[in-house]
Amino acid sequence: MATMHKLFRSKFPAIRFLTAVQTLDKHQSPFLVPHIPILPYSDRFFGSRFFHDGRPRGPLWRGKKSIGKEALFVILGLKRFKKDEEKLGKFLKSHVSRLLKMDLVTVLGELERQEEGRLALKIFAMIQKEIWYKPDVYIFKDLIISLARSRMMEEAMQVWESMKNEKLFPDSQTYAEVIRGFLRFGSPADAMNVYEDMKKSPDPPEELPFRILLKGLLPHPLLRNRVKLDFEEMFPERHIYDPPDEIFGMK
Incomplete structure (x- = not known):
């Protein structure tokens, strides 16, 4: 009984639910569970720390999480040197030219989103020269x-x-x-x-x-x-x- 009491008081909703069903009278319908609080959808059965309902949450929903480190480094570098054509040209040759296909396309899309039109044109010109283009x-x-x-x-x-x-x-x-x-x-x-x-x-x-x-x-x-x-x-x-x-x- 002590063990059952501990389980019933558990902080995990799933365990509380199962314990309540097991302690019902044998003649009572298992689908009628009294005194069981209805939890928010995102917290049901697994707790808020273990289950996510898929709705947007925080700035990661805007796509920042999908940008790799290499692509993010290139975006920051391009914006840093955009007013210096000489440094920008060197950066394009030393870093942008090494990007993989998906990273290069990601950089283009992010520059377009940030309305960095001149930088986006330079990346687009490089994409057109790629073998896979x-x-x-x-x-x-x-x-x-x-x-x-x-x-x-x-x-x-x-x-x-x-x-x-x-x-x-x-x-x-x-x-x-x-x-x-x-x-x-x-x-x-x-x-x-x-x-x-x-x-x-x-x-x-x-x-x-x-x-x-x-x-x-x-x-x-x-x-x-x-x-x-x-x-x-x-x-x-x-x-x-x-x-x-x-x-x-x-x-």
């Missing part, structure tokens, strides 16, 4: 979006042309981000050029690029009206909010 639409897409968000539109369009030379085509998200980038850059004409290119794409257009243009072209009613007519033709069941005429400077 094959044109991949997602590598181009991520780099173009990162550059567009950093307002490096000239560089973004250079990568854009390089992608097309590889017989790869942008998707709707890429079009949307490049159009948004040109509108932020104050170049509605360039945004319209990308829009015209999008209409020729083999993939059917989606709403997002149209919505971005319709909002960004408010100061340019003639261009906006062109986009609006196309939108109404392609998406007849969708609605567009038109602001009062005063916003366009008309009465």
Whole structure:
């Protein structure tokens, strides 16, 4: 009995549960367990220190844990020497060139996430020289979006042309981000050029690029009206909010 009493008072929920079931009256249903506290999902049976329910917890959820030591060292070094071309070039030859494929791709992705566009371009150029490199639409897409968000539109369009030379085509998200980038850059004409290119794409257009243009072209009613007519033709069941005429400077 003393042993059973110790087990019942155990700090481990699983042991308390099993002990309670064993001490029930033999005529009582084993599925009716009175006086057993319902523990939080993450603490059931194994205790909070032994079981994790898979939900994000802390900064490791953002992917930092997946970056290896070599890749992390290279990222820090690149950012340290980014303003000194001579030191940066030496660092690229001495450390970046030795990275394995996955580490090199990881470095590229992290630089894009941190909006280090110029460094990302250098890493991308090195990846293109690797023996294992094959044109991949997602590598181009991520780099173009990162550059567009950093307002490096000239560089973004250079990568854009390089992608097309590889017989790869942008998707709707890429079009949307490049159009948004040109509108932020104050170049509605360039945004319209990308829009015209999008209409020729083999993939059917989606709403997002149209919505971005319709909002960004408010100061340019003639261009906006062109986009609006196309939108109404392609998406007849969708609605567009038109602001009062005063916003366009008309009465």
